Amino acid sequence: MQLLLPDVVPSLCFSYILLYVALLWLIYHVAKIILWLIRPELTVGIPPGNRGLPWVGETLHFMAAINSSKGFYDFVRIRRLRYGNCFKTNIFGETHVFVSSTESAKAILNTEMGKFTKRYIRSIAELVGDQSLLCASYHHHRLIRTRLLNLFTTASVSSFIRHFDQLVLKTLGCWEHRGTVVVLDEALKITFKAMCKMLMNLEEEHELEMLEKDVTLVCEAMLAFPLKLPCTRFHTGLQARKRIMGKLEKMISERRRGLETYHEDFLGHLLTEDCDEAPSVTDEQIKDNILTMIIAGEDTTASAITWMVKYLDENQEVLDTLRDEQLSLAEKASPKSLLTLEDLSDMPYSSKVVKESLRMASVVPWFPRLALQDCEIHGYKIKKGWNINIDVRSIHLDPTVYNEPNKFNPSRFDDESKPYSFLAFGTGARTCLGMNLARAMMLVFLHRLVTIYKWKVIDPDSSVEKWALFSRLKSGCPIHVTPITQDITP
Numbered sequence: 070m071q072l073l074l075p076d077v078v079p080s081l082c083f084s085y086i087l088l089y090v091a092l093l094w095l096i097y098h099v100a101k102i103i104l105w106l107i108r109p110e111l112t113v114g115i116p117p118g119n120r121g122l123p124w125v126g127e128t129l130h131f132m133a134a135i136n137s138s139k140g141f142y143d144f145v146r147i148r149r150l151r152y153g154n155c156f157k158t159n160i161f162g163e164t165h166v167f168v169s170s171t172e173s174a175k176a177i178l179n180t181e182m183g184k185f186t187k188r189y190i191r192s193i194a195e196l197v198g199d200q201s202l203l204c205a206s207y208h209h210h211r212l213i214r215t216r217l218l219n220l221f222t223t224a225s226v227s228s229f230i231r232h233f234d235q236l237v238l239k240t241l242g243c244w245e246h247r248g249t250v251v252v253l254d255e256a257l258k259i260t261f262k263a264m265c266k267m268l269m270n271l272e273e274e275h276e277l278e279m280l281e282k283d284v285t286l287v288c289e290a291m292l293a294f295p296l297k298l299p300c301t302r303f304h305t306g307l308q309a310r311k312r313i314m315g316k317l318e319k320m321i322s323e324r325r326r327g328l329e330t331y332h333e334d335f336l337g338h339l340l341t342e343d344c345d346e347a348p349s350v351t352d353e354q355i356k357d358n359i360l361t362m363i364i365a366g367e368d369t370t371a372s373a374i375t376w377m378v379k380y381l382d383e384n385q386e387v388l389d390t391l392r393d394e395q396l397s398l399a400e401k402a403s404p405k406s407l408l409t410l411e412d413l414s415d416m417p418y419s420s421k422v423v424k425e426s427l428r429m430a431s432v433v434p435w436f437p438r439l440a441l442q443d444c445e446i447h448g449y450k451i452k453k454g455w456n457i458n459i460d461v462r463s464i465h466l467d468p469t470v471y472n473e474p475n476k477f478n479p480s481r482f483d484d485e486s487k488p489y490s491f492l493a494f495g496t497g498a499r500t501c502l503g504m505n506l507a508r509a510m511m512l513v514f515l516h517r518l519v520t521i522y523k524w525k526v527i528d529p530d531s532s533v534e535k536w537a538l539f540s541r542l543k544s545g546c547p548i549h550v551t552p553i554t555q556d557i558t559p
């Protein structure tokens with residue numbers, strides 16, 4: 070009898086758990102029917118969707134999607150197919166509504182002030198910090214955004230382009246001997262180095278390596294269950310954040326004590342309070358937002374570059390037209406010269422290639438907001454306190470918005486886009502702060518790649534990486550490169 074007990078106990082526990090789940094499910098659905106019978110006005114006009122089990126909601130389905138090779142967006146895709154342009158669900162104990170029409174995007178992004186505010190899930194907010202642009206309250210957001218916007222001057226963008234071009238040339242210079250490279254890995258290295266130089270003049274290899282490891286841990290924890298137990302993904306991310314904050318604190322204090330010379334970087338400008346009329350920011354705001362800009366700028370841009378290389382490989386006609394434009398530009402430029410802001414504005418077809426890549430990839434697939442009051446979107450009632458997410462990827466791939474949306478066709482942008490149909494960088498008060506930098510990085514990379522190499526993608530797999538906040542190719546896009554000719558290499 071005693072020998073049998075260890076086998077019986079787990080199976081009994083399992084039966085109780087099953088019974089408990091079934092009971093919860095039953096109570097929830099009976100309550101829904103009763104509510105519908107006695108107060109029908111409360112359920113009329115509510116977006117369709119399955120809120121799952123009480124408290125748990127559809128969190129497990131969401132986590133399963135994050136952990137699959139289709140990526141977390143698949144959770145949204147499946148429900149959009151089932152329920153249409155507006156549906157609701159429950160994740161991490163909160164109601165989430167997803168909307169995917171240009172009209173809803175306009176209604177939300179146009180009237181953000183007062184009705185909606187940006188809101189990320191709790192795990193993200195804890196990892197980037199409550200003073201981050203991504204999470205700050207309306208008043209703080211305006212103040213920090215004004216301060217940071219002042220840093221993106223023509224002079225700083227021009228200097229960034231020169232430095233980024235140098236990095237690309239150095240990196241691509243080594244490819245010839247390697248033959249095969251993984252685009253995502255290379256793009257991540259270059260964008261990370263460029264961002265760190267621009268933000269805080271950090272160039273020392275060992276320090277960059279340590280910081281990059283910690284930033285990766287923070288990013289990997291962003292979609293994790295916010296459980297602070299040792300060894301959990303979330304806890305590891307928080308520890309990495311602590312180290313990054315420590316490093317930034319040390320840098321700030323060294324600069325304040327004059328141990329470091331003044332640098333023309335963002336940190337230097339933010340620490341110099343009375344140099345212009347821009348509002349001053351606290352150390353907490355500086356630290357949280359330096360981390361935010363690294364995260365917002367590195368992964369997104371590197372992912373976009375990777376998708377662009379893949380799309381071009383799959384569309385040789387587009388690549389030929391693009392190469393013609395870039396080669397004629399390379400012929401005009403003096404050898405060994407670096408690209409300038411003016412050069413980049415002389416790339417009309419390439420700019421459309423960049424835009425089309427961003428549309429197809431939708432690196433930031435949805436924008437999260439919080440409803441601050443009861444309202445109506447897309448004919449459905451939205452309640453105060455609900456999370457409302459703009460499903461940008463669906464808009465970018467909507468056949469009523471874009472003709473043949475799955476075709477990579479940069480010339481579609483010869484004509485003006487419909488309002489609120491191209492949202493790769495968002496729009497309104499929360500438009501991407503680094504939009505011009507990101508476009509510049511993609512154009513510089515494109516110019517150097519197509520004028521120096523021909524390439525073939527080795528692994529055509531389109532699966533996306535698990536646990537990634539931004540849409541990233543799982544394979545990283547390995548390519549085989551061959552130099553076009555030696556004499557056009559600057």
Ligand code: HEM
Binds near residue numbers: 187436493503
């Ligand atoms: C291809 C690359 C990039 C893409 C696709 C992208 C996309 C976006 C999108 C869609 C938003 C707005 C989301 C919303 O409304 O909820 C955003 C915000 C932001 N981005 Fe980017 N981004 C890119 C590169 C960069 C770079 C290089 C920086 C570096 C400075 C940056 C910094 C930011 C910041 C700070 C915000 C928050 C702005 C605010 O809330 O006021 N991004 N980005």
